[in-house]
Amino acid sequence: MKNVIFAGVGGQGVILASKVLMEVSMKNGFDVKESEVHGMAQRGGSVDCHIRFGKDVASPLIPKGGADYIICLELLEAMRKLDYLKPGATLIVNREQINPAPVEIGAMKYPEDIEDFMKKNFAGTIIVDTAEALKEAGTKKALNIVMLGCLSKFLDFKIEDWESAIKALVTEKFIEQNLKAFNLGRGLV
Amino acid sequence: MTKKVMLGNEAIARGAWEAGCNVAAGYPGTPSTEILETMARDYREVKSQWSPNEKVALEVAAGAAVAGARSLATMKHVGLNVAADPLFTFSYTGVNGGLVIINADDPGAWSSQNEQDNRHIARAAKLPMVDPASPAEAKEFTKLAFEISEQFDRPVLVRITTRIAHSQGPVDLGKREDVPLKPCTRNPRKFVMLPAHARLRHVFIEEQMIRLREYSCTSGLNRIEWKNKKRGIITNGVAYQYVKEVCPDDSILKIGMVWPLPDDMIREFASQVEDLYVVEELDPFIEEHVKALGYKVTGKDLVPLCGELTPEIVDLAINKKQVQKAVPDYTGDLPGRPPGLCKGCPHAFVFNVLKKLDYTVNGDIGCYTLGALPPYGTMHSQGCMGASIGMHLGFEKARGDEAARSTVAVIGDSTFIHSGITGLIDMVYNKGTGTVMIMDNRVTAMTGHQENPATGYTLMGEPTHELDLEMMVRACGVKRVVVIDPKNVDDLERVIKEEVAAREPSVIITRRKCILKK
Numbered sequence: 001m002k003n004v005i006f007a008g009v010g011g012q013g014v015i016l017a018s019k020v021l022m023e024v025s026m027k028n029g030f031d032v033k034e035s036e037v038h039g040m041a042q043r044g045g046s047v048d049c050h051i052r053f054g055k056d057v058a059s060p061l062i063p064k065g066g067a068d069y070i071i072c073l074e075l076l077e078a079m080r081k082l083d084y085l086k087p088g089a090t091l092i093v094n095r096e097q098i099n100p101a102p103v104e105i106g107a108m109k110y111p112e113d114i115e116d117f118m119k120k121n122f123a124g125t126i127i128v129d130t131a132e133a134l135k136e137a138g139t140k141k142a143l144n145i146v147m148l149g150c151l152s153k154f155l156d157f158k159i160e161d162w163e164s165a166i167k168a169l170v171t172e173k174f175i176e177q178n179l180k181a182f183n184l185g186r187g188l189v
Numbered sequence: 190m191t192k193k194v195m196l197g198n199e200a201i202a203r204g205a206w207e208a209g210c211n212v213a214a215g216y217p218g219t220p221s222t223e224i225l226e227t228m229a230r231d232y233r234e235v236k237s238q239w240s241p242n243e244k245v246a247l248e249v250a251a252g253a254a255v256a257g258a259r260s261l262a263t264m265k266h267v268g269l270n271v272a273a274d275p276l277f278t279f280s281y282t283g284v285n286g287g288l289v290i291i292n293a294d295d296p297g298a299w300s301s302q303n304e305q306d307n308r309h310i311a312r313a314a315k316l317p318m319v320d321p322a323s324p325a326e327a328k329e330f331t332k333l334a335f336e337i338s339e340q341f342d343r344p345v346l347v348r349i350t351t352r353i354a355h356s357q358g359p360v361d362l363g364k365r366e367d368v369p370l371k372p373c374t375r376n377p378r379k380f381v382m383l384p385a386h387a388r389l390r391h392v393f394i395e396e397q398m399i400r401l402r403e404y405s406c407t408s409g410l411n412r413i414e415w416k417n418k419k420r421g422i423i424t425n426g427v428a429y430q431y432v433k434e435v436c437p438d439d440s441i442l443k444i445g446m447v448w449p450l451p452d453d454m455i456r457e458f459a460s461q462v463e464d465l466y467v468v469e470e471l472d473p474f475i476e477e478h479v480k481a482l483g484y485k486v487t488g489k490d491l492v493p494l495c496g497e498l499t500p501e502i503v504d505l506a507i508n509k510k511q512v513q514k515a516v517p518d519y520t521g522d523l524p525g526r527p528p529g530l531c532k533g534c535p536h537a538f539v540f541n542v543l544k545k546l547d548y549t550v551n552g553d554i555g556c557y558t559l560g561a562l563p564p565y566g567t568m569h570s571q572g573c574m575g576a577s578i579g580m581h582l583g584f585e586k587a588r589g590d591e592a593a594r595s596t597v598a599v600i601g602d603s604t605f606i607h608s609g610i611t612g613l614i615d616m617v618y619n620k621g622t623g624t625v626m627i628m629d630n631r632v633t634a635m636t637g638h639q640e641n642p643a644t645g646y647t648l649m650g651e652p653t654h655e656l657d658l659e660m661m662v663r664a665c666g667v668k669r670v671v672v673i674d675p676k677n678v679d680d681l682e683r684v685i686k687e688e689v690a691a692r693e694p695s696v697i698i699t700r701r702k703c704i705l706k707k
Binding site for chain 1: 192194219220222223299300323352355356357358359427430431433434435499500501504512514515516517519521522523524525526527528529530556559562563564637
């Protein structure tokens, strides 16, 4: 069984990314389960999706210490997920800082040592710079799909399966942009 | 059979549709909202609607059931409190067409004001309750709930929790059953609950409970998965999945029908295992029942009573297994990321002014509850849907009308319609002099933008009468009514001061479209 966590800030599109991964896993004959967050927590708060695929999946939640891949769309949010990493797992983090409310109002500081901490303490850490790719894709909204592209390099699924899942789940007029974003993401790792 | 990945809530809509459901009503509330949204989007032959509140929604569904149709009501756990009055007596009348009520509990209070465990309501209202453990079961159990309802003449509760409602998994897709309307005849001894009729119906439902207890053992909803008999675990809902994962060698009694519980099956299981455990979220509901049957059982001594469970929490409680961390703890301070009002949110203008004036604010349920948090920090109270206005009057009764000169109630458009109107009538009737601010952002925003009676559209997307809030509050007897765009903050501040100073009831409607509404 493979366990993947997508994490980020409400509005970054982690649910769509997880839907694409589920679709691809199903297509490849796996049982799949996922758990996500809706409602008040979504209003700019921390959000995550747990996706599990394999022969027979019971729990929709990944236990702490059980994630094979954690894909994080924001630096600080990655720090909250470190307990979920399995030894030997891969942690892919977008180099972006989005200040939470306590930092915005000056009550707390955004930690400056996040990247160093992760690199120093977890060998499977990959920090990606998505700014160029997003510029080329033509929309910052495709960050979720760029990060999915990064993940796809580590999973044994065919490119065509990823692409047809994206086509099936993304609004029609944004399909081209997202396919491009996906392939740009693959180039980042 | 075709399989599709579905959200638990989508699977429930599918199950009701396949069962031939004709009428569906509810009020939005996380984690239940997507059920009716899915129904209106994908299953157009079901007449689906948002009602002003859960009580009315259940009454609509019950009316449809008495009229002979299979019908559905959906709501979150605290919504079932609002609908408790019809629920407890429709339990007596029973049904004609099947009546299924979806109740979504929220362990962990992800999007709720409390963590109440509504399994108690099934017991108190003497109603059967099924409790699925996955999206696939959510669909199957919903379908079956209609059968149970008609077979036993009982409304049936389907209990889901956040991790069922908002988890996805493969679901088998079936066809829609063609269920014709049942004949509807005048039958007052069944459907008119005069005391003389109610006494007889009470006897009937107690008899049905005995039959249901038997059904609970034979229906397959509850099942024993025998493995090693050293340890046996009774579990329900999503907790079953956690147990299966962290205790793969133990015997399990999986509870899918959580009321009435399968006594004989519990006896069979308990008498054959050496150590008996119950793993359940929230209250020791099953545990106390098992104890009452005379068995020694370990449950809430080890499994947390508060918050939702997770695989690792169950692993620690039952197996004493600690999480092995791959990364050492970070020793610095990590700022939290609490949810907040969106940039440009119309509520923010109001809270900035209220903060400046430093008024006492009685709040209500919606996005605007976030006005309690920094940077606003304005709210003194918030409890349940519609409470702000009654509490506002209570403040004035307790502290005198001078206190009302620096106090306001804030309530959203949908919440006002849900259960704020009666509070306002009370304020006028009982001579309050306070100010109520209806923060009208033209949508039910918090739960993800649903229509309500003041938006002019139905759940099905049809144009309809748009409730005139201004006329409504005037009809309640409020003479001082001001409608203002909160973006004009200077005017807003002046208006609030004037209305709060006036020694008679007043309503300020701050009207500006939610920033996320197209």
